[in-house]
Amino acid sequence: MTIITPHLSPTLAANEKVLQLRAQGRQIFHMGFGQAPFPAHPRLVEVLQRHATVKDYLPVAGIPALHDAVVNHQARLTGINPEDYHVIVAPGSKLILFALQMAMSGDIMLPVPSWVSYAPQASLLSQNVVPVPTSISADGLTLDPDKLQHAYDSAKQQGLKPTKLLINFPGNPTGVTITDDALTQTAEFCRRNSVTLISDEIYGRLSFDRQYRTASTHFPEGAIVTSGLSKHLSLGGWRLGIGLVPKAMTELITSLNHIASETWSCVSAPVQYAAVEAYQGHADVEEFVEQSVTIHEIVNTYIAQRLNAMGIxxxxxxxxxxxxxxxxxxIKTHTFSSSTALADYLLERHAIVTLPGSAFGETDASCRLRLSGCDYDGQAALELLRQVGRNELAQQLPTLAPNVCGALDAFEQFARES
Ligand SMILES: Cc1ncc(COP(=O)(O)O)c(C=O)c1O
Incomplete structure (x- = not known):
């Protein structure tokens, strides 16, 4: 018997390490874990509590009221026709992404860099990854159509079977989004080569320009969209993910429901009822999302500005x-054999937890790191924003987000020393 890779996904592993180090009394600047810091919205908590006694199994694909709320929410954001989509809900979009890879045989094309779990999911399913280079400019992330085609053709020449492409925007790890042109050209590439497009839009509502971009409008017949409550509502632990599958793909939705029925059975009942409320567009929930985006924008723009100012x-x-x-x-004097060695050094010497670029498919020699700007008290940040507005909040970051600012001071020390 062979036991498959016995380690945790890098983000979760980084978080567990931080908990251990903090329990030992060490001061740690945690930039390793992408967990939105805001509290659960009281309206949703109330509905969740009210449904705590609903204890029977619910329909595998999710309750009809949730399907309606989800498609109508997407329709309000993007103008799609709600009638054109099947919906599936799962305990987190991560599971839908896994089920999608499982349901569609063949190999997966992944932009480099891509979120940490896509490639390991492919590997759990004994599927191959076809990497596609990307570039980042001031406009955002570009997936060059020639590079896409080249990656596809070379993979086929090597005997691989690229059948799906997975994109994510605004993206984890880059924090940048895809340009509209790149989205159009990506859809054209998929159509031309009969490749299914999986569009992970879990951060779609956290665009700093407040535009929700979707692959659905560029490729209505062939783009599957996944999302959930984890990011824009800071509800990762409630485990609620959604998938929208074009009606034309009836076989695929049947297969997803089959996988769901043999694995997670259904999403926790109280959570489904709370999710209906979350997707209904209530003004107070929408205001909360808007405030969360504002704070993410202030904190993460500040991080980028300070890094650039110190020459990073x-x-x-x-x-x-x-x-x-x-x-x-x-890095002037040290040499690091890999981004992992660099991340280890930053933790050992400067108490900063980061994730190395290699966890996202970058070559090990790259000096890229992913920083997550979430290590502050989200409740206090929301209260401050409501009291003093965004400009004053930005001024108060050193007191509001001492760990974020402390991490940047530590980076400054690293940049001076190394
Ligand atoms: C890019 C991306 N996709 C999907 C997920 C999974 O989210 P969930 O399973 O909580 O819906 C995450 C979570 O970190 C993510 O960063």
Whole structure:
């Protein structure tokens, strides 16, 4: 018997390490874990509590009221026709992404860099990853259509079977979003080559320009969208993910429901009722999302600005709560054999937890790190924003987010020393 890779996903592993170190009394600047810091919205908590006694199994794909709330929410954001989609809900979109990979045989094309779990999920399913290079400019992330086609053709020549492409924007790890042109060209590539597009839009509502971009409008017949409550409502632990599958893909939704029925059975009942409330567009919930985006924008833009000011190149984030610095130019005297060695050094010497670029498919030699800008008291940040507004909140970051600012001071020391 062979036991498959016995380690935790890097983000969760980083978080567990921080908990251990903090329990030993060490001061740690935690930039390793992408967990939105805001409290659960009271309206949703009330509905969750009210449904605590609903204890029977619910329909595998989710309750009809939740399906309606989800498609109508997406329709309000993007203009899609709610009638054109099947919906599935699961305990987190991570499971839907896994089920999608499982349901569609063949290999997966992944932009480099990509979120930590896509490639390990492929590997758990004995599928191959076809990497696709990307570039980041001031406009955002570009997936060059020629590079996409080249990656596809070369994979086929090597005997691989690329059948799906997974994109994510605003992106984890980069914090930047895809340009509209890149989205159009990506859809054209998929159509031309009969590749299914999986669009992970979990950070879609956290775009700093407040535009929700979706692959659905570019590729209505062939783009599957996943999302959930974890990021824009800071509800990762409630485990509620959604998937929208074009009606044309009836076989796929049947297969997803089959996988769901043999694995997670259904999403926790009280959570489904709370999710209906979350997707209904109540003004107070929408205001909470808007305030959360404002704070993410202030904190993560500040991180990028300070890094750039100390000579560490970092793209300006356009959404989510990540920054993606390239440490290359700031390392003058040390040599690091890999981004993992660099991340280890930063933890040992400067108490900063980061994730190495290699966890996101970058070459090990790259000096990229993913920083998550979430280590502050979200409740206090919301209260301050309501009291003093965004400009004054930005001024008060050193007291509001001492760990974030402390991490940047530690980076400054690193940049001076190294
Ligand atoms: C890019 C991306 N996709 C999907 C997920 C999974 O989210 P969940 O399973 O909580 O819906 C995450 C969580 O960190 C993420 O960063």
């Amino acid at each position: 190149a970092c793209p300006t984030p356009q959404g989510a709560f990540y920054t993606w610095p390239d440490m290359q130019n700031s």
